[in-house]
Amino acid sequence: MLWNKWIQFYFHLPIIVRLLLSVCLIMTSFGFIIHILEPIHFPTTFDGIWWAFVTGSTVGYGDYVPLSNIGKIIGIILILAGGGLVTFYMATLSAGTIKHEKSLTEGKISFKGSGHIILIGWNERTKQLIRMMKDKQMKTDIVLIDHSLNKLSYRNNMIHFIHGQPTSDEILSKANIEKAHYIVITADPSLSEDEADRQTILNIIAARGNNPSVHIISEILTEIQQKNALRAGTNAIIRSNDFMSSLIYQALFQKDIQVTDIIAKTLEEQQFCINPIDNNMINQSFYHCTRQFLEDGKSLIGIVREDEIILHPPFSFITDKADQFIFLKAIK
Known part of the structure; x- marks a missing residue:
């Protein structure tokens, strides 16, 4: 019964962990066997394990070698069995690393940190905000949720990308919204102003429902929807249209500045x-x-x-x- 539980536990482990455990078990077994068969040339079990790892990985330093025929047969079996397993382990590890980075770029990996800022919507405003935060060397982690992007390089942007709809509980859970400190919701530039505001309000409702205490900052384009955004649960409203109109008004009368x-x-x-x-x-x-x-x-x-x-x-x-x-x- 106990043996069956161990087998079930083993096969529930990630494949990388299973392969590593298998490599360690096989190398330890061969090291112990060669120590028993040739105690003079392999004085300790550790010497045997060292020889098994060096031989199985095809490095072959030659500091320990079996001299008896039975010892050489054990070495041949180790090369055939252990060498292939080590190579398979390294190939699997490399493939797993590449797959993880690809999934990270495509926004499929969940964020595990806390105290972070969630940005909803990938546009010029969020790009500029990220640049400003980098320039000020802010240490806060940034998580981006967007459905229009197919991929976003983590190395170039240093932000964690989650691909999907920000109204989905599953997507918000991937962004670890329960442990986020701030959420910034920007207007969708691909929609009309009325549609963008309605979408923003839906995003606010979804975010507030998943984290009642998070501080939400949202961009609202039309005046009529500002009260609805407050009712939905936003803490602060950025009225970008009003701000841009004020800038244009100032520029009309300050031609040289x-x-x-x-x-x-x-x-x-x-x-x-x-x-x-x-x-x-x-x-x-x-x-x-x-x-x-x-x-x-x-x-x-x-x-x-x-x-x-x-x-x-x-x-x-x-x-x-x-x-x-x-x-x-x-x-x-």
Whole structure:
């Protein structure tokens, strides 16, 4: 009964592990046999095992050789049996490595890490985001989920690719969504704006259903769907159309200045932050708070009061204990 369980356990192991165990067992057996047959030339069992591995792998150092006829017959059997098994093991190992890398490139391998960022959708925005994270040498793992890509090289992009629909529980499970810290959902450029927003909302629902605590950032193109995205469970909304319209408006009246370059440079080098007001700044003027922030190397640009964003209020503006500060700080 116990023997049958061991056999079942053995055949449930991966083929690479089974082959390695078989090689070790055969080499150990031949090493023990040659030690018993020729104890003078093979003083210890380890010497016999060393000879078996060297002979079976066809290396043949010649430091240990059998001298008796029976010992030579054992050597012939080892070369025929063990040599073929070692070669088969190495070929299988190489084929398995190539197959794993191919499956990784095609997005078929599950991600096993935690604390990672999941990006949904492969487009220029996600490409730029990945480049920025690499430039800032962020150590966070990135997992990409996309159905339009057939393959994505891990070596060139250093991100884990999962091929499939982001609304599928199976695909989200492959991305290990339960242990993810952030999810970024971008609009599908192949769809119309209304269709892209509906797809984004479905992606939010699927992600929130699989991880109630993950922080979701989603791109919404139309104003009408922003409330629906919040209802679906997103934590933050990126309104890309509004942002681009503002850039175009600024460029209309600043012909000699590359507004987009200035904003891009600002966003690359500095980070927007929102923090609750410090106790020592309650009931103080905005001017006083601005000076305090400058001394800390930060730029205070506004206040959030009762969900209203107040940018650059008058210096005489008095803060309240329920306020939140909006400021810029350098990205390290």
